[in-house]
Amino acid sequence: MTRLEGRKRSKLACQTCRELKRRCDGAHPCGTCVRFEYHCNYQVARRRREPDRNPGPTGDSAPAPTQASALPSLKSSLDDVASSTASSHAQARSVEANSCPAFVRSMALRLDPKRNPRMHSFAWNAFLGSRRTSHTPAVESITDVVSQKRLQELAVVYLLKVDPVYGFIDREQVLQHIQQRWAARNATHAQDAVLCGIAALGCLFSQVNADTAEVALVELARVLLEKTLSTAPSVDIITAWLLRVIYLRIADTHYAAWMASCTVMHMIDAAGLNMEAPEEAIDPAPHQDISLELRKRIVSIAQHLNIWMSFDMGLTRVALPDTITTVPLVREGDFTSELIELLPFSIELDPQRKPTAFELEYALQVVLGRMHSSPPSVLAQCNLALCLCRRLRSMDVALTDSVLQQVLTLTSNGIRAVQAILTARSPWHQMTYVPFQIVCVLLAIDTVSSISQLRDAMQCLQDVCAVYNTEATQEALRTARSLVLLHQRGKEMFASALSEILKSRPMSPVGDVTDNCAVLDDTAGMNNFSDQFFGLQYNDMDQLLSADFFWNITNNRF
Template identity: 45%
Template structure:
């Protein structure tokens, strides 16, 4: 049990830090003493052990299944009474486990039950949390543990609800602020994204200026560990989709910052695979990155596709699950369809040049421009002249046709061209 607790504290607790480590270690030791009786905290011990196994081995074992089922039985019996802090903690652990292992529907149902247990316990309200059974006032638990439990519960319910397009559970009279930061703990930085996440509720109408301001604010955030960086990227990708739904084209500095974040997130996903950290974002976010890179359709975005697909392929090979294989296969199919569209565009452009050309280019032509026919029309069949032109005029390599199309550029009218 000590080794499983160590795995949990190393892999899970830095991101989902809602358990008092000192109390956990004390309860682990006390549980195996002679005469120790079963109690609500057993759900916490089973949940910690199950997550420890999940993060320490590639495949599910019978012991892991037994631990999950044992915790489930304890938690389901708790619905009949007033839940204490141990039961709420057990529900958070169960929901986090299902988020990584179960179907979206099962995990979402667990997150909704968790939120109702939070409300029944009172940890969401400062004046109610003073009377919660099981809180030890001499630990960091008193107000801080309640803030962390409530924050992680909201985080899980909000994102699972949004991803499935279903309603989230909103608790009235919630008065807790965000948790405080602790050395070696990233829970506070993860939960700092929660207000922006909740503002993207599909039931709310958010205008374009607000979305642009939110995107800028979210991009300004700096997160530190792979799991929270992937959560950060997930939020940014959601904002990108909302902006595209309003026909807003992201370009310039915001696009560069987004692509920098996607590149960093791809590396974080691979780091999670290398370390055996099976966070749900490890395959989910790279798949979404593939989609948004194809939607951006710029040289910089297309250049990242290989790394993103590589992470999905590695995840499918490592965990051998249907979901991982489907994500990889679907991403490859999207890239193939994008390639086919590009090839069709290339063919159309080639047809234009062929129809425009009146005569083939002479092999002896060495002029810097294509040969012309009797009517003075250039032949564009041979593009070798373009290579020579690019050598003679290297500035053309950075030429952006968007300058011609941009009404605010120097290409607008000859009158504003520089002298």
């Protein structure tokens, strides 16, 4: 019989794969470092130096004449390699800590080390491209897709559901364009693309399943925007691209959304919208008839989307120079400022910035203490707090009991926010993403309080799947159930091991009992202990059981 060959594995692994305990294919650079954009380097094994066969005058081996002069440069080279390796490893850990999919993969490896789960963006949104159809009608104008009355109705849906969270358009100007569109035949590609983006989001937020009009609007917006790539980016062009990014983030795949987001950021940079004085830009946007307030909102929302898509995928974000730092004004019925006020803390999570543990702990305290009123804004707050927790964990920082309790309070608020979004039939991208993250974090914290909240988080995912029954939501629910099952099996293995210990070592009398002294009674002692133990409140039990909880990674690693 011939011997079956096992999986081929490189004999020499790069330093990053060694540190992260990953399989390495031995390429230069290896597949893992290419995928996650790590610095790939190999530690070359030093050969044993043979003694010089030419003896010196005293009979001893003479050293090479250049050996002494080479030592300083050799030491400097080794120091540079060590510094580069340490920096690469630290950046790799911070990139993985930012990414929820990487966190899920690491958690699955901890629960079942024998398997090697793939990197996958579970629950990135509820659709992942399922709203597209194989047949896309070919149209050249928005007037061929919807009537003026239908467009007005979709614009109202947009202004009621999307604009209060992502408020970056001039409402009066949009309604005026709709009123004039059927009378005027000289609308530009950018203006039609803006109306297509608003109408497509209106469809998305008013119907569970896509119709032919929504598909045609999205395709027409894509065609029109591609025609604008050869011209200088105007405000209308940037607005239309940003509307497309929002739609793609909610309904399409992650690479399509991330690429569109990067395009918007580069257009903002080229047009100078991020500057206090945009006319000083190299290629300023034409017709700069836009207020400073709207410019702030466009730039901030585009940054928010690009940062978090880059974090989720472990890719590089587009950082804008000379960005306006002031927060837009608060408008009645508008919650955009709540979202934008989180932006400085999101920027600090960039792996290139390397914030200290103290800075991250301070940011977490501030984020946990904020009051958010809109459900999508609450989900953004929850997403940021969970990412800060993962970053602190990657830096070997253990969260205190009081901070953990605040985190659990926020996750509970996040679950209620998802339920409110479901009731309103507003399929925000974090509707699936945040409860899935909450399930993972509750399992990771692994205390009585966190596990008791797990039922609500799983029910929340199931409710999302019931309303928006797509392959993406079903996969998110299946994956969450698998993680809970692996966690349960691990607990059962621990319980079985403890049970075997008790069976093999029964309680025996202490010492030689030769008189009428009472013998220690196992049952009475255990009953007394049970009365005391199970009379504890949840918080007290957490203090007893979670002395080495999962977040304290000096004692628990995966």
